[in-house]
Amino acid sequence: MKQEVLRLPAEQLFQKEIDALIAAEKDPIPTGWKMSPRSVRTYICGGKVGKTVITPKYIGHERLVEIAISTLVTDRALLLIGEPGTAKSWLSEHLTAAINGDSTKVIQGTAGTTEEQIRYSWNYAMLIAKGPSLEAMLKSPVFHAMETGSIARVEEISRCASEVQDALISILSEKRISVPELSMEVPAQKGFSIIATANTRDKGVNDMSAALKRRFNIVVLPSPANLDAEMEIVRTRVEQLSGNLDLNAKLPEEDVIAKVCTIFRELRKGETLDRSQKVKGPSGVLSTAEAISLLCNSMALAGSFGDGKITDEDLAAGLQGAVVKEDEKDLVVWKEYLDNVMKKRGSRWSGLYKACKELNR
Numbered sequence: 001m002k003q004e005v006l007r008l009p010a011e012q013l014f015q016k017e018i019d020a021l022i023a024a025e026k027d028p029i030p031t032g033w034k035m036s037p038r039s040v041r042t043y044i045c046g047g048k049v050g051k052t053v054i055t056p057k058y059i060g061h062e063r064l065v066e067i068a069i070s071t072l073v074t075d076r077a078l079l080l081i082g083e084p085g086t087a088k089s090w091l092s093e094h095l096t097a098a099i100n101g102d103s104t105k106v107i108q109g110t111a112g113t114t115e116e117q118i119r120y121s122w123n124y125a126m127l128i129a130k131g132p133s134l135e136a137m138l139k140s141p142v143f144h145a146m147e148t149g150s151i152a153r154v155e156e157i158s159r160c161a162s163e164v165q166d167a168l169i170s171i172l173s174e175k176r177i178s179v180p181e182l183s184m185e186v187p188a189q190k191g192f193s194i195i196a197t198a199n200t201r202d203k204g205v206n207d208m209s210a211a212l213k214r215r216f217n218i219v220v221l222p223s224p225a226n227l228d229a230e231m232e233i234v235r236t237r238v239e240q241l242s243g244n245l246d247l248n249a250k251l252p253e254e255d256v257i258a259k260v261c262t263i264f265r266e267l268r269k270g271e272t273l274d275r276s277q278k279v280k281g282p283s284g285v286l287s288t289a290e291a292i293s294l295l296c297n298s299m300a301l302a303g304s305f306g307d308g309k310i311t312d313e314d315l316a317a318g319l320q321g322a323v324v325k326e327d328e329k330d331l332v333v334w335k336e337y338l339d340n341v342m343k344k345r346g347s348r349w350s351g352l353y354k355a356c357k358e359l360n361r
Contacts, residue, residue, distance in 0.1 A: 032191015082221035085287020149189030248303030316355035
């Protein structure tokens with residue numbers, strides 16, 4: 001019996017598209033890659049190859065995608081920077097899925113990430129029993145990527161301590177890992193690179209050194225340019241996510257998506273969309289990714305405890321949790337937004353306004 005997993009890697013989820021692009025390939029393929037840079041761009045930005053429709057994975061500036069792809073053709077590493085929810089990790093995963101057919105060589109940067117997780121560590125039972133050996137070595141995703149000539153991903157690099165970040169400097173400069181315990185050096189094979197992501201909201205947590213930044217080509221991913229672009233991203237991702245979950249609910253209607261994206265954009269930017277009124281912003285980011293999560297949660301509520309269609313009450317519950325977090329001031333901001341903005345928008349918004357107000361009584 002086939003076991004269903006909660007989340008498939010990108011290369012498995014979109015295997016048909018990747019296979020179609022590889023089969024139709026006509027352009028030169030860099031060493032270690034599965035397809036040409038042009039095909040990678042098609043996979044990321046969408047298009048059609050033969051009878052296969054390639055769904056867009058990243059909706060935004062296509063030129064930024066081209067810069068990211070062309071960086072990986074060189075010997076430079078790639079650093080994707082942006083606000084939370086600007087699809088840094090999503091783009092990183094899909095780039096590696098298209099280029100190598102394997103997006104799973106990942107290091108998740110946290111305050112607890114160690115230098116050994118960047119380079120290598122040891123199986124201490126075997127180390128004590130037999131001493132240093134290749135069998136006792138535990139290779140990091142970066143180590144495996146160097147050996148196989150593929151791409152490793154380092155997520156949220158600015159969350160790592162400075163000494164851990166700096167372990168990458170020699171790897172990116174010399175393109176080899178030294179193993180003094182075994183008196184050996186492992187050179188990187190052609191095709192090796194690293195894609196790192198960094199959150200601009202984490203600036204100052206562990207600032208990257210100038211020496212490390214120089215080893216990367218930096219691509220800044222902006223927030224969605226306008227309401228329509230953000231709605232398209234949210235619509236696409238909610239549809240993709242809900243297809244893999246047992247939500248038992250209908251996809252959100254355009255009006256529901258528009259309301260969520262409008263609220264998020266206004267609170268994020270500190271003014272209404274028509275720029276006629278200033279609004280206070282909460283302490284949280286209210287990213288596009290959170291809008292996607294909010295709608296999926298609303299679908300779960302509607303499917304589990306309603307008739308499968310998102311109601312104003314389902315939406316209000318999600319909005320309350322998204323806007324009002326640990327800071328008590330956020331509740332004041334949210335109440336002011338409800339009374340000064342949402343209440344004045346007429347009948348189309350009245351149901352959501354009443355549902356939101358009911359939660360604050």
